[in-house]
Amino acid sequence: MTNALIRLAVGYITHRKLRSWLTTLGIIIGIASIVALVTVSEGLETAIEEQFEQFGVSIVRVVPRGLRGAPTETSVLSQDDTATVKKVKGLEYVAELFTQNGKVEYNNKENLIMVQSLDPKLAKDAFYDLNFEIDDGRILEPGDTSVAIVGATLGDDLFDKEILVKNSIKIEDKKFRVVGVFKETGTIGTDNIIFTPIETTRNLFNEPNAVTIIAAKVQEGLDVEEIREKIESKLKRARDNEDFDVITPAQIIEQLSLILGVVQFILIGIAAISLVVGGIGIMNSMYTSVLERTRDIGIMKSIGAKNSDVLMIFVFEAGIFGLVGGLVGGIGGTAVSFLIKGIAKVFNFGLLSISVNYGLIVFATLFAFAVGVIAGLAPAYRAAKLKPVDALRYE
Amino acid sequence: MEKVIELKQVWKIYKIEEVTYPALRGATLDVFKGEFLAIMGPSGSGKSTILNSVGALDVPTKGEILLDGKNIAHLAESELAQIRGRKIGFIFQAFNLISSLNALENVILPMTFQGIQADERIARAKKLLELVGLEHRMKNLPSQLSGGEKQRVAIARSLSNNPEVILADEPTGNLDSKTGKEILELLRKLQKSENKTLVMVTHDNKIAKQADRTAYLSDGKVIRITKN
Numbered sequence: 351m352t353n354a355l356i357r358l359a360v361g362y363i364t365h366r367k368l369r370s371w372l373t374t375l376g377i378i379i380g381i382a383s384i385v386a387l388v389t390v391s392e393g394l395e396t397a398i399e400e401q402f403e404q405f406g407v408s409i410v411r412v413v414p415r416g417l418r419g420a421p422t423e424t425s426v427l428s429q430d431d432t433a434t435v436k437k438v439k440g441l442e443y444v445a446e447l448f449t450q451n452g453k454v455e456y457n458n459k460e461n462l463i464m465v466q467s468l469d470p471k472l473a474k475d476a477f478y479d480l481n482f483e484i485d486d487g488r489i490l491e492p493g494d495t496s497v498a499i500v501g502a503t504l505g506d507d508l509f510d511k512e513i514l515v516k517n518s519i520k521i522e523d524k525k526f527r528v529v530g531v532f533k534e535t536g537t538i539g540t541d542n543i544i545f546t547p548i549e550t551t552r553n554l555f556n557e558p559n560a561v562t563i564i565a566a567k568v569q570e571g572l573d574v575e576e577i578r579e580k581i582e583s584k585l586k587r588a589r590d591n592e593d594f595d596v597i598t599p600a601q602i603i604e605q606l607s608l609i610l611g612v613v614q615f616i617l618i619g620i621a622a623i624s625l626v627v628g629g630i631g632i633m634n635s636m637y638t639s640v641l642e643r644t645r646d647i648g649i650m651k652s653i654g655a656k657n658s659d660v661l662m663i664f665v666f667e668a669g670i671f672g673l674v675g676g677l678v679g680g681i682g683g684t685a686v687s688f689l690i691k692g693i694a695k696v697f698n699f700g701l702l703s704i705s706v707n708y709g710l711i712v713f714a715t716l717f718a719f720a721v722g723v724i725a726g727l728a729p730a731y732r733a734a735k736l737k738p739v740d741a742l743r744y745e
Numbered sequence: 746m747e748k749v750i751e752l753k754q755v756w757k758i759y760k761i762e763e764v765t766y767p768a769l770r771g772a773t774l775d776v777f778k779g780e781f782l783a784i785m786g787p788s789g790s791g792k793s794t795i796l797n798s799v800g801a802l803d804v805p806t807k808g809e810i811l812l813d814g815k816n817i818a819h820l821a822e823s824e825l826a827q828i829r830g831r832k833i834g835f836i837f838q839a840f841n842l843i844s845s846l847n848a849l850e851n852v853i854l855p856m857t858f859q860g861i862q863a864d865e866r867i868a869r870a871k872k873l874l875e876l877v878g879l880e881h882r883m884k885n886l887p888s889q890l891s892g893g894e895k896q897r898v899a900i901a902r903s904l905s906n907n908p909e910v911i912l913a914d915e916p917t918g919n920l921d922s923k924t925g926k927e928i929l930e931l932l933r934k935l936q937k938s939e940n941k942t943l944v945m946v947t948h949d950n951k952i953a954k955q956a957d958r959t960a961y962l963s964d965g966k967v968i969r970i971t972k973n
Contacts, residue, residue, distance in 0.1 A: 355857060361845045366960050436938065649841045652802055653855040654830020738829075739803045744839070 354661065359667040360404040362639065370671070373635040375406045377675025377721065379713045380625030385683025386548040387621055389707055391614045397701040398606050401537070402599040409479055410578045412564040412585065415593040425482060426593060427561040434588040435564055437480030438580050442567040448548050449562040450555045454662050455520035457511040463504075465521055465544045469552035470494045479567055482540070487515035498526040500542040502534035508542065521546070522554050536700040574598050625718075629725040632671045636664060636729035647733050648741030664730030665723055672722020673715060680711035746907035748811075749910060749942050755808035755818075757794050757965075768794040769805065770965035776910075781936055781943045783953040786962030792915055792946040795962065799944065800833045801825040801910045813909070830859050834903030835940075836913040836932075840895040842887040848874060848898045849883040855905045873901035877931060884939065893924035900931060904939065911936065913945040917952065917959055 363370045373469050412435060414426040429446070436444045436593060468476060473490035477483075498519060505513035513519065517528045526546060535541055552558050566581065568574050577596065582596040640647070647660055658670045684706055691704040757769040767877045776782050776799075784792050797803040798810055798814045801817055804825070817828055829835075842851045851869035859868075873881055877897040887895055896916060903911050913932065915927030929952060936943040945956065953959045954973055961969040 357850075358843075358846065358854075359751050403901070562801070645841075646843055649843060650854070652800070652829060652837075652841070653908065654826055654858040656826040658823075659826075659858055689904065711887045737803075739797055742802070742837075 355663050356666060358428040359663050359670060362643070363670055366639075369635060370640075373631050374671050374675040374678070376628030376631035377397060377718050378679040380621065380627075380628040381676050381718050382683035382686060383621035383624060383678025385680050385710055385714050386686040386690070387614065388710055389684060389687035389704060390702070391610060391617075391689070392707065393691070393702045394611055395607060396703050398610070399603055400605045400703075401701065402606075403615050407599050408568045408570070408574050410566045410568060410581060410598055411568070412581065412594055412596050413562075415595055418511045418671075425739070427564060428559050429561060430655055431562055431563060431585060431589065431594075434584055435581055438566070438577065438584055440569050440572045440580075442569050443475055444564060445469060445473055445476050446548060446564060447563040448552055448560055448600070450551065450557070450740065452521050453522075453523070455496055455546065456479055456505065456513060456517070459509045461508045463542070463544055465546055465551060467546045467548040469637070470547045471543075474690055475567065476565065480585045482545075483533040484530045485533040490529055490545065490547055494529070495550045496524065496526050497529045497547065499530040499545045499713065500528055501532050501541040504544065505542045507538070519544075521551075522690050524554055536698075538698055559664045574600070610620070611687060613633060625667075625721060629672075629677065629721045632668050632725040633721050633729060635671070636668050636726050637732070640664065640665070640733040642727045643733075644744040645721070645739050646731045646737050648738050648744065651736075651738035652742060660736075661730045661734040666725045668726020668730065669719050669723040672718040672720065672725070675722070676715035676718025677711075679718065680714040684711065746777040746780075747869055749778045749813060750774075750944075751809070751811040752795070752799070753809040753811070755795070755805045755810060757791070757798060757803070758806045759910070769808075770800070771808070772962070772965060772967050774960055774967050774970075776942060776944060778909075779937050779940055780957045781933070781945070781955070783956035783959040784944065784946045784962060785948060785950075785953050785959055788948075790962040791965040792962055794965075796912050796914050796944065796946050799910070800835055801828045802835075811936045818879055819923060826858075830855060831875065832908050834906070834908040834911045834914045836896070836899050836903050836911065837919040838915040840887070840899050840919070841893055842894070842898055842902075842917050844887050847872060847884050847886050848879060848890065848894075848901075851887070851898055852905050853901060857942055859906055869910055870901070870905060876904075878937070879900045892920050893925075893928060896924075897918065898929065900928070900935065904935065904941075907939075908941070910942045913943065915946055915948070917947075917949070 354701060359654065370546060385496060412427065412431065432444060432446050445468055448467060449466050451462055452465045454461050470490035471492045477489050488499065490499060501511050505511050513528055513531065515528055518525050519528060520526070532540070552560060568577050578596050578598050585594060585596065586592060687704045689704050694702045752772055752774040754771045754773055756767065756771055759766045759768055765797050772791065772795055784795060785790050788799065794803065798805050805818050806817060809816050812828065812832060817825065843854065845853065849870050852873055853866045856866040856869065871883065874878060874880055877900050879894060879897050879901070882890060882894060890898065916932065917928050932943065933955065935941070947953055956973060959971050960967050
């Protein structure tokens with residue numbers, strides 16, 4: 351393939367501008383959607399991982415079976431289980447969390463909010479390990495009873511008025527004094543949180559023995575997975591059932607990644623269909639162009655073009671459609687990803703971290719080139735096989 | 746005299762759907778090196794078919810075509826392409842230039858297919874266009890050229906790979922008589938100066954008279970050859 355033949359192919363493309371752009375558009379859309387999907391889901395995965403690392407990688411959680419992440423059901427764990435976990439060696443502390451949906455009142459407004467509670471004695475360590483930082487006021491302290499710490503935007507988001515330290519809120523008609531406000535994190539879940547002392551809260555909801563989650567911190571340098579297994583087997587024996595899960599952040603990340611991977615696979619599969627349609631568009635355009643240039647093919651053959659020369663010209667032409675479509679689509683898809691990031695930020699999901707994936711753009715461009723070449727093969731073969739005399743006679 | 750082309754009992758039978766149509770029925774003809782041979786005959790007598798067979802554009806159904814002593818009647822397409830590119834220069838009635846390439850690029854194209862170096866291609870194409878008097882039209886597209894100019898580009902193109910034989914199929918058929926005469930003069934001049942064999946299909950007696958010999962075709966056979 352010499353550059354004269356390349357120029358010939360390029361010349362043909364620029365000769366029919368509108369049709370060339372429409373043909374390329376099919377590839378642009380296909381590649382752009384794939385690139386955008388990959389870029390956004392990569393950003394999502396990074397965001398999830400970062401979130402879970404904040405949750406403390408060395409914390410093992412015991413949760414009722416079928417309950418992962420935000421607990422909503424009435425607990426099936428009890429303080430007996432806490433006692434069992436405490437028997438496992440190698441733990442720095444074992445914290446009980448009790449979580450319940452409660453009616454919360456502030457600024458004459460009422461909302462049903464998840465109230466989380468824990469032992470104030472463990473608040474210092476647990477908040478540190480869970481990356482909860484106080485912006486104003488203080489954390490829970492031993493001896494606290496009817497006090498609460500609230501997320502940074504809870505008031506603004508749900509009660510149309512900021513909640514400040516020394517304000518009072520009502521949970522299930524009981525007055526709680528706000529002693530601290532968390533730093534804003536960017537996620538609605540943590541920014542709209544309410545933390546209260548566990549005993550007070552248990553009494554409030556009349557569940558004196560209830561435990562929603564047991565969180566155990568593994569001592570530094572020890573194998574988190576090994577301890578997780580120990581906790582699991584001890585609990586199995588003590589409870590004589592398996593309707594609970596002992597999980598680590600690593601496992602959760604793994605599972606979420608798996609789910610995300612499946613979703614990604616399906617979405618990219620759908621986007622790939624549009625790329626196939628784009629390829630068919632190239633094929634269609636190439637068949638038309640072979641037909642239109644039948645006479646040119648005859649001329650080229652009469653002046654010494656071999657079948658392979660003709661094949662190359664048409665395959666290359668189809669490849670250019672793919673190459674240009676892939677490059678424009680790759681850049682466009684990245685731009686769309688940043689747009690999605692912007693929209694996500696508007697909707698309070700500021701964690702989505704999008705970055706330009708140069709490798710992906712290069713890969714997408716080459717892939718689109720290959721799609722173009724493959725789509726061009728059959729039409730190019732038809733062109734190459736034309737008999738010179740027949741082609742010359744074609745009007 | 747040395748023979749460049751020999752046709753021995755060449756048959757060409759076209760099959761269009763179920764109807765077979767013999768365009769050549771045992772045509773026999775010798776072409777000598779350096780001569781100007783005109784081929785005449787009524788339409789449908791097989792003039793173009795004979796030219797296409799000699800030019801390796803079409804393969805005969807039966808018979809032998811010797812080009813420089815080598816039988817080209819049953820070669821593979823890739824070999825035929827080589828012969829068309831190196832040994833034959835075609836000139837058509839309808840000019841047959843590539844419309845998206847300018848005059849210079851059209852002349853360069855046959856050399857591209859032969860893998861000649863870029864700078865050499867360009868230099869030779871420019872020289873040939875000067876030879877046909879188109880040095881001022883090199884960058885023009887065929888659509889910007891007159892009929893006579895287009896045929897001059899085609900003549901330059903036919904000479905680009907320095908072939909032995911120029912095959913011209915009614916080269917003046919689409920031109921007015923004055924331009925046609927100029928083109929014919931140019932072809933005659935180049936044929937002599939470049940020492941080429943020229944085979945030209947025509948139905949114009951005046952043109953045929955300028956040829957060294959004229960072969961008359963009828964019903965797919967050469968019925969008579971006259972010397973002028």
